[in-house]
Amino acid sequence: MSSKSYLSVYAKSFSWAGFFLPKETLKKCSALYDFCRVADNIADDHEELENKEKKFSQFEDDFKKKKLNNPVIKNMWDLIKEFNISLKVVQDLLIGIKSDIKDEVKLDSKKDLLIYSYRVAGTVGLMMAKILKVNKKSSLRSAIDLGIAMQLTNISRDVIEDSKNNRFYIDKDFGVISSTINLADTFYENSFYSIKDIPFSFRFSILVARRIYRKIGHKILDKKNLENYQNAGKIYVSNLEKGLETFLSILDLIQLSLIHKKDDQVRHNHILINEEININERI
Numbered sequence: 195m196s197s198k199s200y201l202s203v204y205a206k207s208f209s210w211a212g213f214f215l216p217k218e219t220l221k222k223c224s225a226l227y228d229f230c231r232v233a234d235n236i237a238d239d240h241e242e243l244e245n246k247e248k249k250f251s252q253f254e255d256d257f258k259k260k261k262l263n264n265p266v267i268k269n270m271w272d273l274i275k276e277f278n279i280s281l282k283v284v285q286d287l288l289i290g291i292k293s294d295i296k297d298e299v300k301l302d303s304k305k306d307l308l309i310y311s312y313r314v315a316g317t318v319g320l321m322m323a324k325i326l327k328v329n330k331k332s333s334l335r336s337a338i339d340l341g342i343a344m345q346l347t348n349i350s351r352d353v354i355e356d357s358k359n360n361r362f363y364i365d366k367d368f369g370v371i372s373s374t375i376n377l378a379d380t381f382y383e384n385s386f387y388s389i390k391d392i393p394f395s396f397r398f399s400i401l402v403a404r405r406i407y408r409k410i411g412h413k414i415l416d417k418k419n420l421e422n423y424q425n426a427g428k429i430y431v432s433n434l435e436k437g438l439e440t441f442l443s444i445l446d447l448i449q450l451s452l453i454h455k456k457d458d459q460v461r462h463n464h465i466l467i468n469e470e471i472n473i474n475e476r477i
Contacts, residue, residue, distance in 0.1 A: 214399040222325050225269035230287065230318055232266050237294040246295050254288055277324040283317050283476050290314035298360040305466040307346075307363060307374075312338065312467050315345035320476060326396045328388070334477040335462045336388030340400075343381035344407045350374045350414055351429050368420040375411040382408050384460050390450045397450070401443040406431050409439055 215223065236250045262268040273279060290313025293299065301307050319341025323334055349356070349363045350371050357366055364370050382404060389400050409431050417423040431439065464473050 214402060216395055219325065219396060222273060223322060225266075226273055226318070226321055226325060228266050229270040230291075233288060233291045234314075237291050243295065243297060250292055250295055254292075257284075257288075273321070273325065277321075279321050279324050280476050283320055286313045286471065286476070287317040290317070294361065298362070300362045301364070304377075305469065307349075308342065308463075308466050309470055310363065311342045311345040311349070312471065315341040315348075316467075317341065317476075319344075323392070326392050326400070328392055330388075330391050331474075331477050332460070332462075333388035333391040335464065335473065336385045336460065338464075338473065338477075339381040339462060340385035340404060343378045343385060343404075346374055346378035346381065347407050347411045350378070351410055354424055355428070366420070368417075368423060371420075371423065372415060375415055378411055379408070380463060384462055386446075386450075387453070387460055389446075390453075398443060398447055401446045401450075402440050405439040405443050405446070406436055409435060 233250070233253060236246055236253060239246060239249075241249075256264055257267050257270070260267070260271055262271065270284075274281070274284070290310060293310065293313070301310055316338040319337040319339070320334055322341075323337030328334055328337060353364060353366050353371060356363060364374050385404065389397055389404075392400060410429055413429050413431070414423065417426055417429075467473060
């Protein structure tokens, strides 16, 4: 890997949105993403299962023992201290990624899907919000919602690719894919009002990332059936479309300044997650 951060290499949508963040804040968000991606890469590598299990256990152990000679781990511990990130959130993330290190992954219920999405992405949304100096609990819940929404979008986009790797987060059925995107939309909606509580200099970047990711889901719905979905290949948002979504994010910014609804009036859909994970302890 070159000196480019994982953020710019792997997350084009985030990299685009990150352009609108102050440089120092982007550097910290990138450090968080580097940690997540290094862990994720171990799970995604095309290696023998036993090797992946060993590598992941080593990475977990190095993190727990604070092996600060590894810059990715050192930077993550710096973030934990600076922004008071709960270790339980980091552990949730690692449990989620570790659950992908199997011969076959199959989620059997909406509850399993939401808990998985919280672990691998809601946690990242929560930690990102801490870096962006969000302190209000209801707003931190909404940050979790945005992470979950984005993960549900990823899962909906990558059904064919994931099935080739024996990962079956949802069924290869266009009705199921569509309902997953609709579920994601409820989480995107719940994330909106909290953005008002993000410091103004960071707000626009989050609105842009939210819009671009949500657009992926809407492009999937436009395929109408499984055959068109399969023939489309990997669905992404073009630079032209990103430009349009960025413009529309300006309107979101204006809308946020005009609305009076508070995010603590939003009913967060965390009931199923809370059956297994106490969200209150994390925020």
